[in-house]
Amino acid sequence: NAIIDVDRLSKQYVNGPKALDDVSLQIDEGEIVALLGPNGAGKTTLISIICGLVVPSGGTVRVGGHDIRTDWRAARKLIGLVPQEITLEPFETVLNSVRFTRGLYGAPPDDAYLEQVLRSLALWDKKDAATRELSGGMKRRVLIAKALSHQPKILFLDEPTAGVDVALRREMWQVVEQLRRDGVTIILTTHYLEEAEEMADRIGVINHGKLLLMQPKDELMGEFGKKH
Numbered sequence: 367n368a369i370i371d372v373d374r375l376s377k378q379y380v381n382g383p384k385a386l387d388d389v390s391l392q393i394d395e396g397e398i399v400a401l402l403g404p405n406g407a408g409k410t411t412l413i414s415i416i417c418g419l420v421v422p423s424g425g426t427v428r429v430g431g432h433d434i435r436t437d438w439r440a441a442r443k444l445i446g447l448v449p450q451e452i453t454l455e456p457f458e459t460v461l462n463s464v465r466f467t468r469g470l471y472g473a474p475p476d477d478a479y480l481e482q483v484l485r486s487l488a489l490w491d492k493k494d495a496a497t498r499e500l501s502g503g504m505k506r507r508v509l510i511a512k513a514l515s516h517q518p519k520i521l522f523l524d525e526p527t528a529g530v531d532v533a534l535r536r537e538m539w540q541v542v543e544q545l546r547r548d549g550v551t552i553i554l555t556t557h558y559l560e561e562a563e564e565m566a567d568r569i570g571v572i573n574h575g576k577l578l579l580m581q582p583k584d585e586l587m588g589e590f591g592k593k594h
């Protein structure tokens with residue numbers, strides 16, 4: 367009864383490497399899964415395919431039971447994506463940016479819900495600020511608010527703490543903790559073991575396009591011989 371079901375997925379980029387090689391994984395509703403691997407491992411390719419942004423070379427992906435090839439409209443409504451790069455409309459206000467994204471998903475206006483999202487991310491005070499005026503941490507939170515704007519069941523966070531300082535990293539961990547309590551299924555990519563360990567229920571290790579293992583955090587940490 368997985369909310370995400372990836373079966374024998376592969377991706378060969380034109381004039382590029384085989385970025386994914388026979389990857390299968392299932393993720394249950396409410397789970398938090400970290401995909402851990404070095405640069406170039408295939409993490410972004412994997413989440414981009416699940417989100418419908420990149421076309422796979424082989425295999426199938428089902429999101430909430432919907433095959434992303436044939437039923438991508440239904441699949442897409444279930445998904446929010448926080449991209450790696452900060453992509454905001456600099457002169458637009460925070461509230462309008464979030465409203466706009468909600469509209470893109472075809473969801474009817476619901477400012478009460480958006481207020482709740484912005485409050486939960488400590489952004490309500492900034493709702494009328496242009497996004498260019500915000501600090502880096504706030505910009506990242508706006509990206510999360512945008513990704514949550516249409517009430518998705520699944521949130522993808524691509525390298526949520528790449529290039530951020532320790533304080534911001536902790537802030538991001540707290541946001542994930544809060545989303546966990548809200549029952550959102552979260553898939554995040556990272557190349558920090560520490561981060562995977564802190565946030566995830568299960569950790570998948572990916573390298574050279576292969577999913578090398580996928581295990582509950584506690585078992586994996588046991589194998590690394592760590593004690594906490």
Ligand code: ADP
Binds near residue numbers: 382405406410450
């Ligand atoms: P990541 O930080 O996830 O490793 P990269 O820095 O590898 O991402 O890639 C950044 C962007 O460039 C992505 O949109 C990716 O699809 C694209 N890209 C990466 N490698 C290549 C390549 N060899 N040819 C064309 N585009 C690429």
Ligand code: ADP
Binds near residue numbers: 383
């Ligand atoms: P990661 O997110 O783990 O850093 P990526 O999925 O971004 O890995 O990249 C996996 C491999 O595919 C890398 O070798 C990268 O250069 C390559 N790649 C990524 N995007 C493209 C693209 N659009 N065209 C060609 N190669 C790409």
